[in-house]
Amino acid sequence: MTAPLIELKNVTKRFGNxxxxxxxxxxxxxxxxxxxxGKSGGGKSVxxxxxxxxxxPDEGDIxxxxxxxxxxxxxxxxxxxxxxxxxxQNNALFDSLTVFENIALPLREKTRMREDAIxxxxxxxxxxxxxxxxxIHKYPSQxxxxxxxxxxxxxxxxxxxKIIFFDEPTTGLDxxxxxxxxxxxxxxxxxxxxxxxxVSHDIPDVFFISNRVAIIxxxxxxxxxxxxxxxxxxxxxxxxxxxxxxxxxxDLTGLNTKQEVMDLLNQEMDRANRLQANFPVIMFTIDNMxxxxxxxxxxxxxxIVQCLSTLLKEHFGAAGTSARFSQNEILMxxxxxDIKEAEKDLNELAVDLQKQEIFQAKSYPKACLSFSVSAGLxxxxxxxxxxxxxxxxxxxxxxxxxxxxxxxxxxx
Amino acid sequence: xxKYSMETTVGIxxxxxLLCVGYLTVKLGKxxxxxxxxxxxxxxxxSVSGLRPDSSVEIAGVEIGRIGKISLDSERYxxxxxxxxxxxxxxxxxxxxxxxxxxxxxxxxxxxxxGGSDSILEPxxxxxxxxxxxxxxxxxxxxxxxxx
Amino acid sequence: xxxxxxxxxQATNAVIAPFNWLGGLFVAFIRELGAIAIFFTxxxxxxxxLPLQVNKTIQQIFFIGAKSILIILLVxxxxxxxxxxxxxxxxxxxGSEGVLGAAxxxxxxxxxxxxxxxxxxxxxxxxxxxxxxxxxRISEQIDAxxxxxxxxxxxxxxxxxxxxxxxxxxxxxxxxxxGIIGGYLSGVCxxxxxxxxxxxxxxxxxxxxxxxxxxxxxxxxxxxxxTICCYQGYFTHMRPGxxxxxxxxxxxxxxxxxxxxxxxxxxxxxxSFLL
Numbered sequence: 064m065t066a067p068l069i070e071l072k073n074v075t076k077r078f079g080n081x082x083x084x085x086x087x088x089x090x091x092x093x094x095x096x097x098x099x100x101g102k103s104g105g106g107k108s109v110x111x112x113x114x115x116x117x118x119x120p121d122e123g124d125i126x127x128x129x130x131x132x133x134x135x136x137x138x139x140x141x142x143x144x145x146x147x148x149x150x151x152q153n154n155a156l157f158d159s160l161t162v163f164e165n166i167a168l169p170l171r172e173k174t175r176m177r178e179d180a181i182x183x184x185x186x187x188x189x190x191x192x193x194x195x196x197x198x199i200h201k202y203p204s205q206x207x208x209x210x211x212x213x214x215x216x217x218x219x220x221x222x223x224x225k226i227i228f229f230d231e232p233t234t235g236l237d238x239x240x241x242x243x244x245x246x247x248x249x250x251x252x253x254x255x256x257x258x259x260x261x262v263s264h265d266i267p268d269v270f271f272i273s274n275r276v277a278i279i280x281x282x283x284x285x286x287x288x289x290x291x292x293x294x295x296x297x298x299x300x301x302x303x304x305x306x307x308x309x310x311x312x313x314d315l316t317g318l319n320t321k322q323e324v325m326d327l328l329n330q331e332m333d334r335a336n337r338l339q340a341n342f343p344v345i346m347f348t349i350d351n352m353x354x355x356x357x358x359x360x361x362x363x364x365x366x367i368v369q370c371l372s373t374l375l376k377e378h379f380g381a382a383g384t385s386a387r388f389s390q391n392e393i394l395m396x397x398x399x400x401d402i403k404e405a406e407k408d409l410n411e412l413a414v415d416l417q418k419q420e421i422f423q424a425k426s427y428p429k430a431c432l433s434f435s436v437s438a439g440l441x442x443x444x445x446x447x448x449x450x451x452x453x454x455x456x457x458x459x460x461x462x463x464x465x466x467x468x469x470x471x472x473x474x475x
Numbered sequence: 476x477x478k479y480s481m482e483t484t485v486g487i488x489x490x491x492x493l494l495c496v497g498y499l500t501v502k503l504g505k506x507x508x509x510x511x512x513x514x515x516x517x518x519x520x521x522s523v524s525g526l527r528p529d530s531s532v533e534i535a536g537v538e539i540g541r542i543g544k545i546s547l548d549s550e551r552y553x554x555x556x557x558x559x560x561x562x563x564x565x566x567x568x569x570x571x572x573x574x575x576x577x578x579x580x581x582x583x584x585x586x587x588x589x590g591g592s593d594s595i596l597e598p599x600x601x602x603x604x605x606x607x608x609x610x611x612x613x614x615x616x617x618x619x620x621x622x623x
Numbered sequence: 624x625x626x627x628x629x630x631x632x633q634a635t636n637a638v639i640a641p642f643n644w645l646g647g648l649f650v651a652f653i654r655e656l657g658a659i660a661i662f663f664t665x666x667x668x669x670x671x672x673l674p675l676q677v678n679k680t681i682q683q684i685f686f687i688g689a690k691s692i693l694i695i696l697l698v699x700x701x702x703x704x705x706x707x708x709x710x711x712x713x714x715x716x717x718g719s720e721g722v723l724g725a726a727x728x729x730x731x732x733x734x735x736x737x738x739x740x741x742x743x744x745x746x747x748x749x750x751x752x753x754x755x756x757x758x759x760r761i762s763e764q765i766d767a768x769x770x771x772x773x774x775x776x777x778x779x780x781x782x783x784x785x786x787x788x789x790x791x792x793x794x795x796x797x798x799x800x801x802g803i804i805g806g807y808l809s810g811v812c813x814x815x816x817x818x819x820x821x822x823x824x825x826x827x828x829x830x831x832x833x834x835x836x837x838x839x840x841x842x843x844x845x846x847x848x849x850t851i852c853c854y855q856g857y858f859t860h861m862r863p864g865x866x867x868x869x870x871x872x873x874x875x876x877x878x879x880x881x882x883x884x885x886x887x888x889x890x891x892x893x894x895s896f897l898l
Contacts, residue, residue, distance in 0.1 A: 115770055141772060149770035155763040159755070169771045172778070222771075481685045488689035492793025495800040499732065499834050502826065529830050582827065 066129070068093040068226070068258055069114055074123035076109060083109050085282035086123065091260055091275075096252055098261040098269050101279035107262040108152060110279065111228050114260070115149055116140065145173070148219035152230040154211045156203040162214050163189075163199040169222045188217045192247075193361070209240045216244070220251060229261045233268070239369065241265060243361035245272050246390065250356050271390040278304055318372050324386035324396055328449055331398040341443045343405040345383075346456035347371060347393040351434035363421075368393075370421050371436060378412045394453065402442045409438055413463035422464050435465035513540065513559040514598035518572045518585075521607040523554040525583040526574055532558050532585045539564045542585060558585065558602075566602070567592040573606030583608060662776070662857070663850040666784055669777035679782040680789075687748040687783070687849075688790030692797065698743055699798040702735055703727060703805020710806070711814050720814075724821035725828035727806030728799075732829060732837045734894070736799040740791065741844035741886045745879055749852040752783060753878035756856030757871035765857070780853045784846065791845030792838050799837070836897040843893060844886050851882040 069091040076084040083106040091097050101107050112118040113125060116132065125132040127143055135143070156165050163185060170181045189199060192213040203211055212232065219227055232248065233241040245265070249272035252259050263269045270276065270290040277287035278301060286293060286301045296302065328344070335341055349355075349371070355364040372393060375385055385395035397405050416422060416436065439460030441452055523545060532540040543557035560566065569590030576583055587602075596602070710726045756779055759765050768775040803825065811818045855878035859870045 112766075117766055117769060144770070144772040147770065149767065151763050151767055153762060155767035157759075157764055157767075158762070169773075172773045173771065482681060484689045485681055485685045488684070488692055489789075489793065491692070492688070492796055495796035496793065496838075498800055499796055500831070531827065 070126040072124045074120045076121050082282055087283055089277055089284050093258050095274040096259040096272055097275040098263055098273040099277045099279055100264055105279050106282050107279055108230050111230055111262055115147055146225040148224040148227045150215050150219045150229045150232055154215040158203050161200050161202055166218045166221055188221055192217045208235055212244055226258045231262055233265050239365050242268055242365045246361045319384055319386045321386045324384055327384055328396050332443055335443050342398045343402045343440050343442045344456055345395045346439045348437045349391040352391040354432050355434050367421055370419055374416055378408055416464040422466055433467050435462045438463045512562050514562055516558045516560055516596055516600055518556050518602040518605050519553045520605050523574055524608050530584050534587050565595045568594045568596050570602055571604045572602045574608040659854050662854050666776050666780040670781045670785055676782050680785045683782045683786030684790055687786050691744055691747050691794055694743055695794050695798050696801050699801035700805040703802030704809040707806035707809030711810055720816055721820050722824050723810045723816055724824035728803050728825040728829050731799050731802040732833050736795045737837050737840035737844055738890055740795045740798045741848055745848050745882050749848050749882055750875050750879050752852040753856040753875045754871055756853055757859035757874045760859045761867055783853055784849045787845035787849035791841040795841040840893050847885050848882045852878040
């Protein structure tokens with residue numbers, strides 16, 4: 064693991080008599096996506112504003128590259144500031160400037176780039192964010208909330224910063240766009256390699272893209288570590304917190320939450336062990352998610368996930384309980400069926416899935432892309448644990464639906 | 476284009492504004508654009524009461540210059556008035572400078588009555604013969620006795 | 624004994640309380656003025672930081688100056704016409720309606736031009752300056768500038784101060800000229816004063832001193848109006864008792880009131896120095 068990039072030590076901040084941050088400790092590592100979750104009004108935004116220097120702590124230290132922020136020279140502080148970008152909760156787009164001017168502003172003000180160079184750079188970012196070219200001369204108040212978010216993201220990315228702070232990047236978006244924005248952040252983080260610090264309460268969607276999670280409660284960090292560590296955490300406060308915050312259904316897919324499914328799986332495996340009755344699990348994976356993102360957009364990618372989950376519910380109904388396992392994986396537990404029946408259902412599902420419009424190559428006339436959905440069955444046996452069960456399901460995966468790249472002109 | 480029209484408007488605004496500033500300063504404020512079109516003469520008066528700097532200097536009712544500084548000649552206890560006369564207008568050394576009033580209670584100005592001498596006053600020279608400001612009382616008595 | 628000292632303390636409190644209140648008010652006022660002065664110095668120094676913000680300044684001149692021309696023309700014309708009428712009926716009593724031109728021009732150039740122009744610009748541009756910057760503050764746009772390492776004072780306030788310094792004298796000059804024309808309309812065209820006398824009186828009575836004094840006033844007013852309106856907007860979030868839209872509305876109101884009052888007070892002080 065790399066050295067900590069940002070470290071907060073015993074940071075305290077009070078507004079009047081109200082203590083917002085109470086001797087808070089947090090570490091952010093370089094190249095990670097770190098997510099801070101917590102109740103609203105719990106001081107998440109205040110925490111971010113401390114790191115970028117908009118607010119100063121009453122007590123405690125903020126260390127950047129092991130150097131105290133308040134002891135840094137003005138030049139060093141400026142240099143740090145230039146490497147960062149901040150995406151505000153309500154976007155904070157300049158409403159008297161057009162979309163183009165908004166994105167170009169950091170370049171125009173802080174670099175000596177020529178106007179045509181700025182223009183081509185901004186247009187490239189606009190294309191990347193899938194904003195249409197008609198939008199660029201509109202004002203922020205004339206475009207939809209989702210577009211505003213993308214414009215804000217474009218403005219944050221345009222300076223190619225090393226660290227980006229996201230203050231609730233998905234608030235106020237519908238589930239499809241929410242996941243699209245998160246996908247976008249994760250995609251660019253992998254591509255450009257910046258360090259990201261997110262503040263969010265979109266659990267569990269945000270876990271899929273985070274390397275580290277920190278929970279803030281009553282002004283203190285009660286947990287920080289990997290998402291997997293969080294799920295396995297024995298700390299009752301943390302457990303309760305996650306239970307309280309998590310939605311009962313996944314917004315995007317309408318599936319159950321991962322926690323629920325894992326609980327069910329554990330419970331059923333116990334029962335199966337006792338009664339010697341085995342049951343199957345199926346693991347679905349959408350391959351080539353990055354290519355989908357790249358060629359046809361983040362929203363389409365999320366639509367595929369949505370489509371798959373709708374069909375799952377249709378075909379398996381009450382027999383199966385399924386949940387998003389990660390960004391492109393869905394785990395399904397079928398406690399009261401046997402493997403034969405599951406295989407039959409799976410085959411029917413495959414036929415149906417291939418018929419969907421979204422799996423037709425001609426739905427993507429402009430792009431040449433291939434992607435597929437794989438599914439893998441595995442059955443519980445005496446003494447297996449969940450990890451090996453899932454591992455086996457993954458290794459059994461076969462492609463059940465796919466889209467092949469078609470060259471233009473061949474089919475038409 | 477929008478940008479073009481904004482800059483044009485600003486240009487028109489600044490132009491009109493400067494025109495007005497020009498009118499005020501040059502025409503009304505009598506700002507000397509180039510300082511060199513005047514020369515200076517001096518004149519001593521017993522009294523210049525009511526005369527103000529920048530009042531006009533006239534010959535035969537035509538303005539030929541303006542009054543500059545008014546100071547006290549502390550040796551003779553007389554008023555020393557600086558006259559800024561337009562170049563090209565020659566004043567002879569026997570000209571008479573008198574403080575006059577325009578109208579009954581109007582402004583004071585200096586009237587120069589040209590003389591007949593051949594010698595012209597050089598810049599910085601002094602007009603010797605002067606008539607001081609007329610007293611209002613004196614004026615009224617003259618009016619009453621039909622002297623006007 | 625206990626009650627005796629209590630009574631004494633209460634009596635002392637009652638005497639001290641009004642002084643306390645007055646002192647608190649005064650200290651707060653001085654502190655506010657000091658903060659505004661620092662704010663202005665900051666913004667003024669940043670005017671000269673390179674690269675110069677020519678485009679933004681032109682935009683602001685467009686907004687503060689060019690867009691105010693019509694209202695200034697209208698107000699100036701009617702001010703001049705009213706001065707002509709009032710002046711005529713006052714002067715005709717003394718039989719000296721001939722000096723009407725001088726009366727109109729001097730009152731315009733020395734007093735009404737700079738003051739009326741300042742008040743019109745406060746109403747038109749000052750209020751919107753405060754509101755615009757206030758909204759930028761509450762919607763975190765100023766914080767956003769800060770995170771982009773763009774100095775918000777340089778970006779928002781400095782161009783407005785420069786634009787005010789350019790626009791105020793120009794608008795004042797336009798106001799004066801149109802006012803003199805207004806006086807001409809009512810004095811000469813309506814009431815029949817000789818037009819030659821009208822202009823002759825203006826030319827002979829208006830001194831350079833009057834005109835430069837008027838311009839000094841308008842420059843000072845430009846600084847006052849732009850600084851106060853920007854200051855009120857910039858620190859919208861610091862206002863006690865008003866958040867969000869309410870805060871912006873309070874900031875706008877106090878920007879307009881405070882700058883109007885200060886313009887009139889400073890006008891008095893300047894006049895007493897200039898005369």
